[in-house]
Amino acid sequence: MAEETARGGAARLVLGVTEDRQSLGDQIQSGALSRLAPPDRARAQRLALATLRNLNRADAVLKPFLRKAPPPAIRATLRVAVTEIFAEGAAAHGVVSEAVDLARRSGRKTEAFAPMVNAVLRRAAETPAEAWAKQPPAPLPGWLRGRLMSAYGKAATLAMEAAHARGAPLDLTPKDGDAAALAARLGGEKLPTGSVRLTGPAQVSDLPGYAEGDWWVQDAAAALAAKALAPRPGERVLDLCAAPGGKTLQLAAAGACVTALDLSAPRMARLEENLARCRLAAETVVADALTWEGAADFDAVLLDAPCSATGTIRRHPDLPHLRDASGLKEIAALQAALLDRALTLVRPGGRVVFATCSLLPEEGERQVSAAIERHSGLVADRDALALPGVEPGWIGAGGGLRLRPDHWSDRGGMDGFFIACLRRRD
Numbered sequence: 001m002a003e004e005t006a007r008g009g010a011a012r013l014v015l016g017v018t019e020d021r022q023s024l025g026d027q028i029q030s031g032a033l034s035r036l037a038p039p040d041r042a043r044a045q046r047l048a049l050a051t052l053r054n055l056n057r058a059d060a061v062l063k064p065f066l067r068k069a070p071p072p073a074i075r076a077t078l079r080v081a082v083t084e085i086f087a088e089g090a091a092a093h094g095v096v097s098e099a100v101d102l103a104r105r106s107g108r109k110t111e112a113f114a115p116m117v118n119a120v121l122r123r124a125a126e127t128p129a130e131a132w133a134k135q136p137p138a139p140l141p142g143w144l145r146g147r148l149m150s151a152y153g154k155a156a157t158l159a160m161e162a163a164h165a166r167g168a169p170l171d172l173t174p175k176d177g178d179a180a181a182l183a184a185r186l187g188g189e190k191l192p193t194g195s196v197r198l199t200g201p202a203q204v205s206d207l208p209g210y211a212e213g214d215w216w217v218q219d220a221a222a223a224l225a226a227k228a229l230a231p232r233p234g235e236r237v238l239d240l241c242a243a244p245g246g247k248t249l250q251l252a253a254a255g256a257c258v259t260a261l262d263l264s265a266p267r268m269a270r271l272e273e274n275l276a277r278c279r280l281a282a283e284t285v286v287a288d289a290l291t292w293e294g295a296a297d298f299d300a301v302l303l304d305a306p307c308s309a310t311g312t313i314r315r316h317p318d319l320p321h322l323r324d325a326s327g328l329k330e331i332a333a334l335q336a337a338l339l340d341r342a343l344t345l346v347r348p349g350g351r352v353v354f355a356t357c358s359l360l361p362e363e364g365e366r367q368v369s370a371a372i373e374r375h376s377g378l379v380a381d382r383d384a385l386a387l388p389g390v391e392p393g394w395i396g397a398g399g400g401l402r403l404r405p406d407h408w409s410d411r412g413g414m415d416g417f418f419i420a421c422l423r424r425r426d
């Protein structure tokens, strides 16, 4: 497939996800868009994300005009083209002629399909816009949908699917905590929880204050974990699964003495870059949290555990194509082991914040109830979750904060997250 245009790059990314089960991140990191200039690279990514969020709509618009399934590369080109026309409002003429060109230039196998691409897209482009709009949001894969239905019911699950289709705005955390000033500076919205939200496309590194490290990108839901830990200046805080460091930055900005630990050296290198850009300091350790022999007297430990990442589908629409339920048991067992480990590293009376960017109770509520059963004297501190902007209904019976993509649906949603603050009473 030709790569030298943003549309070609987008089709290649979509194909990589749907056919090769390769994440967008991995493809981009391994150079899938390296032949494009930076603005086209960004456009290719945006278009691939939009296409993956709208695959069912694209397929519904294309279906009446396809007599049989086209080869995967052609299908990806068609899907990207109709997404650009219907979701982004691009002029059909230019989109169709480039898609035909792409088919022609992409190799012998696809060349023969160029006339078909032309005929199908010309007719599909005439489809009334309502045919696109009336399609329901893409259903989640059965393994995930079933679990969400059991946990939250049908209406909430459909609302989450709708939130996934809408995508995610860009949320920032101000280093000095002054969300009103940052919102005014960048023309964003100050969110009730203290993050700043920007809508519309933005090149992050071009925004005022990026180079100076005045803020960092962090979803509003993710920002609540460090807020629940409420670090005080001078407190010794361990960030146990720290990279790439959004929460480390929050803890350090609050004046805590932070030890940031992560298993992954490349991810820790990104954490160090982030600290340097924001002119913040933390001790950094590359180690396995399960075997690391550190001091066991931290005032607080933040455990942002590895998880299914099902709370981040708004920004990672490739995820439902890549994951299935296999591995869930293992990751839940790792979370329990990490939580047990975190509890050994905090001083008596200290606190452990457990967080995952997952929508699944087995990676959230059930982890906390099981830990409380395993450890006498351990309690979930509900008061720690009574933070500005947190609605009381988001705090569950077990004392954990359940955040979902359909929360704040009128202001652009939030990532799915679970956060609990545990205290050792021994």
Ligand SMILES: C[S@@+](CC[C@H](N)C(=O)[O-])C[C@H]1O[C@@H](n2cnc3c(N)ncnc32)[C@H](O)[C@@H]1O
Pocket: 240, 241, 242, 243, 244, 245, 246, 247, 248, 261, 262, 263, 264, 267, 287, 288, 289, 290, 304, 305, 306, 307
């Ligand atoms: C959800 S991410 C952390 C995100 C981070 N807290 C932030 O706010 O930017 C989970 C991290 O856990 C790390 N990890 C996984 N297993 C680990 C282990 N056994 N010990 C330490 N870190 C681990 C991964 O490398 C990954 O960076």
